[in-house]
Amino acid sequence: IRVKTYFLDWDFDPTGNVQFYSEQDRVQRSATAWLQIEPREFLLPAKVKKHIKVWGRVPVGTEPGDYWSMFFVEFIPFSGLQASGVKMSGRVGGSLTITVPGIIVPTGRISSFTITYKTEDGTPELSGKITFDNKGKGILEPTGRLEIKDFQNKLIATVTIPPVKILPGAKREIELRQALTLEQGKYIAIALLDYGGEKLAGYQRIFEVK
Numbered sequence: 001i002r003v004k005t006y007f008l009d010w011d012f013d014p015t016g017n018v019q020f021y022s023e024q025d026r027v028q029r030s031a032t033a034w035l036q037i038e039p040r041e042f043l044l045p046a047k048v049k050k051h052i053k054v055w056g057r058v059p060v061g062t063e064p065g066d067y068w069s070m071f072f073v074e075f076i077p078f079s080g081l082q083a084s085g086v087k088m089s090g091r092v093g094g095s096l097t098i099t100v101p102g103i104i105v106p107t108g109r110i111s112s113f114t115i116t117y118k119t120e121d122g123t124p125e126l127s128g129k130i131t132f133d134n135k136g137k138g139i140l141e142p143t144g145r146l147e148i149k150d151f152q153n154k155l156i157a158t159v160t161i162p163p164v165k166i167l168p169g170a171k172r173e174i175e176l177r178q179a180l181t182l183e184q185g186k187y188i189a190i191a192l193l194d195y196g197g198e199k200l201a202g203y204q205r206i207f208e209v210k
Contacts, residue, residue, distance in 0.1 A: 001044050002043055002076040003073060004041040004073075005052055005074070007072070008020045008093075009032050009070075010027070012172065014173045029066065029169070030067065030069060031096065034056040034057060034058055034059065034098070035056035036054070037053070039052070054071055058100055062100050063102070063137065065100055065136075066099050067100065071094060071096065072091045073093065075090055075091065104137055105136060105197075106136050107134075107135040107136035108132060108133055108195045108201060110130055110202065111171070112130075114205070115176075116207070117180075124181050125180065126148075126159065126177075126178045127175075128189070128191075129174065130176065130203070132164075132172050134166040134168055134195075137168050139165060139166070140165075140166045140195045140196065141164070141166070143194055144194055144200070145158050146159040147189070148182070148187055149190065150188075151187075151188070157182075162176075182209045184209050185208070186207070188204055191203045
């Protein structure tokens with residue numbers, strides 16, 4: 001098979017889907033221009049292994065923080081008639097993150113938080129959405145919990161907030177969904193995220209179960 005190698009820039013959309021870009025300057029903290037890969041194109045006979053080398057150099061004066069790219073190895077079938085055998089095509093890849101050392105202060109906040117409680121098909125469910133803004137220069141992977149309290153500040157339930165990866169300068173929506181039975185009344189929902197900063201990020205909402 002014929003094989004070619006290359007880099008692509010990438011990031012996440014707000015819901016966490018990966019987006020790839022072949023154009024330059026679409027990703028502010030791209031490391032693609034710093035990187036090299038060899039060989040760029042080659043023939044790979046059956047049952048033969050091939051080493052691919054990736055290397056690079058960070059430009060002098062680059063500010064501290066995280067930068068990234070993704071390399072791909074693409075398999076290209078030969079054109080023309082093929083009497084027998086299997087045509088192989090597709091690609092595999094892996095992400096590269098380069099951390100330029102220096103002072104990298106985790107900075108972020110929860111910019112919005114919504115929560116609803118409803119019963120569908122006889123099953124009560126708590127659902128919500130947290131939007132977290134990464135204001136710093138490093139990749140964040142916050143973890144946390146959602147606390148449900150009554151108006152006497154008694155803890156009624158705790159829901160784990162699923163971990164996510166948030167790129168520098170990006171916003172990420174974190175979906176919550178949990179089967180939970182609550183009695184009628186008003187409650188306080190408190191979202192708490194530990195993103196590595198000095199304090200936890202928090203946001204609270206009041207909701208009612210009717």
